Every structure is written in structure tokens, then in C-alpha cells.
Amino acid sequence: MRIILIGPPGAGKGTQAGALSERLGVPHISTGDLFRDHVARRTPLGQDAQHCLDTGELVPDHVTGGMVRERLQRPDARNGYLLDGFPRTVPQAKELSSILGATGTVLDAVLELSAPEEVVVARLLSRGRTDDTEEVVRNRQRVYRNQTAPLLAHYSDILVTVPAVGPVAEITARALDGLSATGRRAG
Numbered sequence: 001m002r003i004i005l006i007g008p009p010g011a012g013k014g015t016q017a018g019a020l021s022e023r024l025g026v027p028h029i030s031t032g033d034l035f036r037d038h039v040a041r042r043t044p045l046g047q048d049a050q051h052c053l054d055t056g057e058l059v060p061d062h063v064t065g066g067m068v069r070e071r072l073q074r075p076d077a078r079n080g081y082l083l084d085g086f087p088r089t090v091p092q093a094k095e096l097s098s099i100l101g102a103t104g105t106v107l108d109a110v111l112e113l114s115a116p117e118e119v120v121v122a123r124l125l126s127r128g129r130t131d132d133t134e135e136v137v138r139n140r141q142r143v144y145r146n147q148t149a150p151l152l153a154h155y156s157d158i159l160v161t162v163p164a165v166g167p168v169a170e171i172t173a174r175a176l177d178g179l180s181a182t183g184r185r186a187g
Helices: 012-023 031-041 044-055 063-074 090-103 116-124 134-148 150-154 168-180
Strands: 002-006 028-030 081-085 111-114 159-161
Touching: 002 012, 002 150, 012 028, 012 081, 012 111, 012 168, 028 063, 028 168, 031 044, 063 090, 081 090, 081 116, 081 168, 090 150, 111 150, 111 168, 116 134, 159 168
Parallel strands: 002 081, 002 111, 028 081, 111 159
Antiparallel strands: none
């Protein structure tokens, strides 16, 4: 299955990505991991990303898209993947459509992990990270609502929404059930 994982910060995307990747037998592809890999290998895309990271700028869509394009061409992604962190905006979704169109593949589902804002804010604040102040956490929620949430309408025809509240195993089971309901193979 080719799946995009989406949800607000604190919804448990990282936790669910690991569990779903294992259950579905597809790689978990995280843009954060891609950035770190390209920077460590000092690829041209990694050098572009490093410059942006060093100056506090956002990594441009064409750089992130280039990293994703390269990653999706690896043999382990041939039969599917779980994308986490890309796309984050509608322009990035259009970039992904271009990448998929070039390979003749399509997305199977966009899996939204949905949780009330107060729940995800409480989760993030309870982690105890010094950079997770309430002001920063609430700003990240606003950025998600303004920039990433519009993807839900963009992908409405393949959207599977799963409540991301409760025990991790129950959320995973809900996600697998939701993906199975799309009519495609889901672990």
C-alpha cells in the first residue's frame, strides 16, 4: 500500500508509523529521516537542506520533493510505503502527484490520525521537552491547521480518518480496519 500519514503534532504519527509499517510490510519514510540522511551523506540535496536548516529557513519544496523522489525509487518502496511528513501543503501534494505520475503509481490512502487539540497539546506538554512550551505547541497546531489540514479536502476521495485517542494498539487496529475498508490490501 502507498499511504500518506497525516495528523496534528502530538497525534501519534511516529508511533503509528512504526506499528503500521511493520504490520503492512512497507517502509516508513519520514522527511526528518530523509533530511538527516542526505545531510550526513553530503548529497547536493542535503547541502541545500543544511543551508536552510542553518539559516532557519524552511527547506524548499523542490529539495524535499527531490529527496522523496529519490527515496521512492529504492527497491524496498516498490510495493508500497508509508509517507510521514510529506506532503505538508497542497503545493507539496501536487509535487507528489508529479512524482507518482512519472512512475505510473497512485496513492492507496491518506490516513488521518484525528485527535482534539486539547488532547494533543496535553500530550506534547507532558513530554517535558524544553522547547515544548505551551506557546510553541499551540503555534505548531495553528501551523498544522493553516498549512497541512487543507490536504484533508485535497485527498477527500482516499481519506481514512481514525480517532487517535486511546491505547496505541487500539489506534493501530482502527487504522488497519480503516485501510482495509478502502478495498485494498491492509495487513
